[in-house]
Amino acid sequence: MNVSLLIDFIKKESRDNSYKNILAMTLISGLSNALLLAVINYSTSKIVHGDFNYKFILIFILIFLIFIITKNRALKLTAVLVETIVFRVRERIVKYLMNTELLEFETLGRAEIYTRLTKDTNEISNSATSIANGVQAGVLVFFAIIYLGFINITAFVITIIMLGLAISNYFFSSNKIQKEIGEAVTLETVYFEKINEVTGGFKEIKIHQQKKFDLFLGRIQVIAKKLKDKKIITSSKMSFYFVFAQAFFYILLGTMVFVIPVLDQAVLTDVAKITATILFIIMPLGDAVGTFEVLNKATVAVNNLTNLEKRLKENTFGVLEDPELGGIFENFEKLKFNDLHFGYRDKSGKDQFSIGPINFEVKRGEIIFIIGGNGSGKSTLVKLLTGLYMPDAGEILVDEVDVIHENIQEYRELFSVIFSDFFLFSEMYGIKNLENSKVLKLLKQMQLSEKTGFKDGAFTNTNLSTGQRKRLAMISVILENKNVLVFDEWAADQDPEFRKYFYNELIYDFQKLGKTIIAITHDDHYFNKADKIYKMDYGTFREYKSDH
Template sequence: MAGFARAIVEHPLARVLRRRPQGELALALAVCVAGGAAGVAMVAFVNAAIGGVHETVALAAGFCAAALVAVAARIASGMMFARLGEGALLDVRTQMARRILAAPYRRIEALGAARVQSVIADDAGKIAEFLVAAPHIVMNAVMVAGCLLYLAWLSWTSFILALLVTLAGSAIFHLGNLRALNDLDAAGKAQDELFGHLEGLFLGAKELKLNEGRAGAFLERSLAASVEDVRRLRLRGLRVYVLASSVAMALVYGLVGALTFATGEAAAGSTIVFLYLMMPLDSLLATLPHMQQARVSMERIDRVLADAGDAEPVAGPGRPSFRRLSLKGVGHRYFREAEDGVFTLGPIDLDLAPGEVVMLIGGNGSGKTTLAKVLTGLYPPEGGRIEIDGEPVGDDDRSRQRALFSAVFSDFHLFPTIDGLDLRDDGEPDETLDERANALIARLRLASKVSVENGRLSTRALSQGQRKRLALVIAYLEDRPIYVFDEWAADQDPEFRDVFYRTLLPELRARGKAVLAISHDDRYFHLADRCVKLENGAVVEIVAPARESCGA
């Protein structure tokens, strides 16, 4: 039992529970201990009544009191641990969301949505299941320990035999546990792949619908194979626990037989104690697999948090502003799978100033989007430096750089609300946010499709071009000094494409905004103040607007 108690204290989930209010946790544990002690008292009263040592009425009263305490403790501890468990689950999920949001963008890309979703949904769920069962585990452990102590008081011979059986059972479980943990951890990794396939089931629905053969192969080979891997690995791990617990119970059965048929005076009392002990012991052994699954889940969560890296510093309050943003000899490298090699961006020298529209042009794969991510502070430069008003930007104040930008990237995401945009310069809520949002929506001819009420979008079920217009509304509401548009007009019809280049960009310029527009629309290049052309990650041309086409 000492080993089991140490395992509880050292269990990763104990760390989660320790984050909850300590008074509440201490009370819940005390109630569990009281319930377990009451269970031991019940068997003591029964044993004494069978032995005829005391008056039956007093023993019956004691038994009833112990039974009431045990039932009350079970109810109270169950409710308290349910509260603690849900609170701990909330802490885990909130901590993960905060750490991932605070992680460097490259780390977020490397983690991938499937792995994080797997951990937050399935692994966090296993933790919740275990915490709901925690009071039963504690009470059963107390009852087992109490019965062993009571057995020592009845007969040292029986206690020594029971201790040997306990040690043998612990050793068997430990050996099985080492094997099972490896299988459960492998099942968790297989589940990450499964969540990736489930994500593809939705994101690739168009392609799968258009090709039944491909859809069938995806279901049978990819999705079904991942499901089978998870099932096989989990089942193999759980089988080890079933075998280990069964062997442990077989040892207990053997001990009951030995106490009944091969010992002396205390045999009857010891046998009764062990017959009573079998129920909490069996329940305890049955919960051990769930306890270890929860441990594996917590360790997987810890690995995700570790892979997320240290949180980046956050910019202080205040409205961002700038006079000049400069890239000086900036370079960045990353692995490009299509070429099975490293792509190098830069060194690049580039300046942005308020009231200026710059178009970034070049062929596919020339590094335009990567440059935009470096410019906005999503990727840190691996060479050169970025300056804001002549002051270099370091890793500790990268968020100050990001705070200057509103961006609509080609792979943008629309959130269901516009929360976080409802504060005025003085920090007070802006009660006109819905009105301003709906006015912009109407201007972009989306009023018949979507509206904003209490900061929430009525729908996101729009075409790609309409979604981009809605993303532009959000960017306007952010009202940052610099705007980045990554091929925004690519999904617009000719009318809105013309509105974007001839109306919206000039308006932003007139409002003193700096604009970097990644574009292939050479018919509009002459509307920019400058065109910056990239080829293979290098700036090959910076053209003034006097020429009709920057690409000429």
């Protein structure tokens, strides 16, 4: 069990060295607990010989109070430290995530990120009390064994040997099982991915019995069974190792009572003290050993979070703390795309689907239509043109200024996009000085004023049809007031009346405001509304001449 990874993680994240205070409280708590044992044994011996003294009660109460206060303090400080660490790690990972390149995000997958930020951080959070109790129990056992040495050296040596064997065996077993815990975590991530397919594609599986059958029996049930079996194996092994370790303790107790007196007659007078000491440490030993399982899970969680944070950090550009960008491209006159190429690759680096070369230019205020069949690469092109994907080759120029990593965010800020798989946020983020009256006017313009309202920076109802939700997204686009507006099949989900409004009025209203329009569309009846039309055909790109 690589506990050093967890210890280094806590030291690194404990910026104010509060872990030292926790260690101090834990040491005092464990020592005071051991002293309680010594006071009880000593007092019992005196009482048996008729030498009772009230000062024993006072000493007992004093040590007891120290134990209670320091243990409570240790638990409280541990909870504060661990929750603060979890907060910092979540905050950093989310910051890195929000600055990670889209391609890396898509490669990671939602389930991986969700599992790390929820389950793994919860494993660390839930370990706080167990770790504090386990460490305190370990300190108690340490001092209790030292106390045992003062009682009888033979009992002390045998205890050290047997406990050393038991703990070594448990650590050796724990090292072997850590890999299986990691495999179980991986299976859980895959399981969550499949559950996400159920929730995301619920309508589709409701109307397709075979799809439902394949997803449940062919995937979810198989993965769930593997996960169940892996967890049963892991838990069974951990239980066996735990019981085996506890068995050592009872063997130790039996040795003290039945074997040592035979080997050393001088021990007979101390058997009661030795037995009381061993009984006193059995439960704390169980707590200390039980902590190893928690440490195993917490260590796996720390390893997963560390790897995720490292991966995100390596693929992060820009800083979240800098919302006010320079706007160096705000007054552009022309966007030029020269010999752009982009391709997807699998995990082994093998080329998959690619697009290019892309050669065209867009002047400010133009209306550009891009057409093409399903799978032709239109959505990939949108991500490339808007800077969400960096080209593998070629260049993007804004008025002859090359778009590179250092200014990519300024370039992205030119665009407002409604993707085909758009996401509608719960609130109007990123829009300053938002006036309710303006939003209500836009709701009326989009014929949604009877469907939803606007209050406290959010729409009061988003449980609408896809076309209506796209109109809410259009309101956000209008309020964002960006220079280049990109619509990926926006009109496809609108009724004929609103589709006509989009092509005959709305895009021209945008044009009058100096906006540039890039629209992915299949609506050939409206091709005459565009200044230029381009066609994607299985990754190739060319200008299209319309007969309309």
